[in-house]
Amino acid sequence: MNPALSSSWTRQIGGVMRLELKKAFLSKRGWWIYCLALGPIVLTLIHWLVFRSAVFTKSIQSQRHMSHSLGEDSLVFAALFMFYYLRAGIFFGCMGIFSNLFRGEMLEKTLHYYFLTPMRREMLVAGKYLAGLVVALVVWIGGVAVSF
Amino acid sequence: MSESSATITFANVSRFYGEVLGINKVSLAIPPGITSLVGPNGSGKTTLMNLVTGLIRPTQGEISVLGVPPNHPEKLCRLVGYCAQFDAFPKGMTGYQFIYSFLRMYGWSNQECDQRTQSSLQLVGLQDAANRHVGAYSKGMRQRVKLAQAIAHDPQVVILDEPLNGLDPLARAEALALFRQWGDQGRHVIVSSHILHEVDRISDQVILLSQGYVVAEGQIHSVRSEVKEQPMQIEVRCDRPGMLASRLFLQDHVVEAKVSPDGKGVLLRTKDADGFYLLLNQVILDSGLEVESVAPADDDVNSVYQYLIGAEGATV
Numbered sequence: 101m102n103p104a105l106s107s108s109w110t111r112q113i114g115g116v117m118r119l120e121l122k123k124a125f126l127s128k129r130g131w132w133i134y135c136l137a138l139g140p141i142v143l144t145l146i147h148w149l150v151f152r153s154a155v156f157t158k159s160i161q162s163q164r165h166m167s168h169s170l171g172e173d174s175l176v177f178a179a180l181f182m183f184y185y186l187r188a189g190i191f192f193g194c195m196g197i198f199s200n201l202f203r204g205e206m207l208e209k210t211l212h213y214y215f216l217t218p219m220r221r222e223m224l225v226a227g228k229y230l231a232g233l234v235v236a237l238v239v240w241i242g243g244v245a246v247s248f
Numbered sequence: 249m250s251e252s253s254a255t256i257t258f259a260n261v262s263r264f265y266g267e268v269l270g271i272n273k274v275s276l277a278i279p280p281g282i283t284s285l286v287g288p289n290g291s292g293k294t295t296l297m298n299l300v301t302g303l304i305r306p307t308q309g310e311i312s313v314l315g316v317p318p319n320h321p322e323k324l325c326r327l328v329g330y331c332a333q334f335d336a337f338p339k340g341m342t343g344y345q346f347i348y349s350f351l352r353m354y355g356w357s358n359q360e361c362d363q364r365t366q367s368s369l370q371l372v373g374l375q376d377a378a379n380r381h382v383g384a385y386s387k388g389m390r391q392r393v394k395l396a397q398a399i400a401h402d403p404q405v406v407i408l409d410e411p412l413n414g415l416d417p418l419a420r421a422e423a424l425a426l427f428r429q430w431g432d433q434g435r436h437v438i439v440s441s442h443i444l445h446e447v448d449r450i451s452d453q454v455i456l457l458s459q460g461y462v463v464a465e466g467q468i469h470s471v472r473s474e475v476k477e478q479p480m481q482i483e484v485r486c487d488r489p490g491m492l493a494s495r496l497f498l499q500d501h502v503v504e505a506k507v508s509p510d511g512k513g514v515l516l517r518t519k520d521a522d523g524f525y526l527l528l529n530q531v532i533l534d535s536g537l538e539v540e541s542v543a544p545a546d547d548d549v550n551s552v553y554q555y556l557i558g559a560e561g562a563t564v
Binding site: 107108109111112114115116118119122123126127128129208209210212213214215216217218219220221 | 301302303321322323324325326328329330332334336337338339340341349350352353354355356397
């Protein structure tokens with residue numbers, strides 16, 4: 101492959117990614133995806149707060165099974181990951197992230213700016229896909245990590 | 249340079265949106281200079297522009313932009329800059345970022361993109377507002393930043409859809425001067441506008457569209473002279489308008505002659521302009537009439553628009 105062409109394609113894909121990442125992380129359109137990713141953290145926090153207030157009551161203090169253990173927490177997290185993240189959050193979140201890449205632009209009437217640049221349509225799709233992938237990875241790996 | 253590589257050509261081009269007609273059987277050759285697209289809403293102006301930029305494809309027929317077919321965006325988009333009518337921008341960007349980000353997609357280095365961004369912003373007078381968010385711009389500034397984005401890559405063909413919308417008189421005059429400058433540089437500048445008297449001032453040629461068809465094209469004077477069914481209006485400023493009017497009434501081709509309110513001229517409508525000019529020469533020789541000026545009164549885009557398309561489309 102011609103190195104100049106390859107370099108130009110890399111720059112073009114980089115340009116699309118840069119723009120899309122900025123839009124994905126800063127736009128208001130994606131707020132619900134953050135909520136979706138951070139949902140389990142809120143659940144975990146609520147659980148922790150409820151438990152913390154409950155340990156001060158004698159009835160709870162007497163029940164050993166209510167105290168923290170890494171094994172139990174891992175099980176809770178595994179269930180959360182299986183039922184929440186894999187089956188709902190990541191599916192709907194990625195649907196939102198990836199459909200926003202084109203549909204969002206069509207709604208905002210800004211897609212023509214891309215179509216007026218001298219880039220192959222394949223490069224545009226690749227750039228947008230990679231940007232979507234990066235956003236999905238950051239949001240969901242971040243969400244899962246924080247949740248853990 | 250071959251003729252096809254210097255013009256934008258449409259060969260029997262039609263575009264339908266389902267069953268709705270966009271444009272039909274359009275054949276055109278657009279030379280360098282400023283070409284104005286004039287027509288009522290829904291006449292096909294934007295469709296024509298979108299076809300040139302490759303944003304939509306023709307249902308039938310062929311288009312060539314300086315020898316490049318619109319289905320090669322890698323080549324075409326380096327030649328063409330388009331300022332669309334939508335007042336829409338990617339969210340959360342400054343004027344600088346907006347132009348710079350899309351320039352990156354031309355495969356240029358950071359430095360070159362930066363330099364081009366700066367100079368295009370300077371060209372439209374937005375260098376001081378470059379780091380403000382586009383969302384905080386006034387309507388006129390948004391229009392100007394769109395213009396800057398359209399010309400930042402130095403295109404040979406500049407397509408401007410209603411570029412004067414929202415501009416104040418000063419900015420409008422500056423924009424028109426800029427279009428004139430691009431036209432004089434040998435670029436193809438295609439402008440659609442409803443502001444006919446301003447179109448009239450800057451256009452080298454006009455294309456009149458109505459209901460998807462090209463009604464007339466060419467230099468406005470040629471187009472006007474082709475509209476035979478409408479008598480030409482000519483204003484003569486002279487020292488004895490009454491006498492001139494009385495001589496004119498004797499001619500069959502003169503439909504109307506009226507003395508202007510200030511009493512220093514005659515406005516006439518004639519079906520034979522050449523016959524009138526001969527007669528005027530004769531009157532000057534016979535009676536020593538002193539003529540200050542003779543000028544066509546309806547030799548402009550607005551009048552041609554009224555004659556060919558009708559008052560329902562006129563938005564001036």
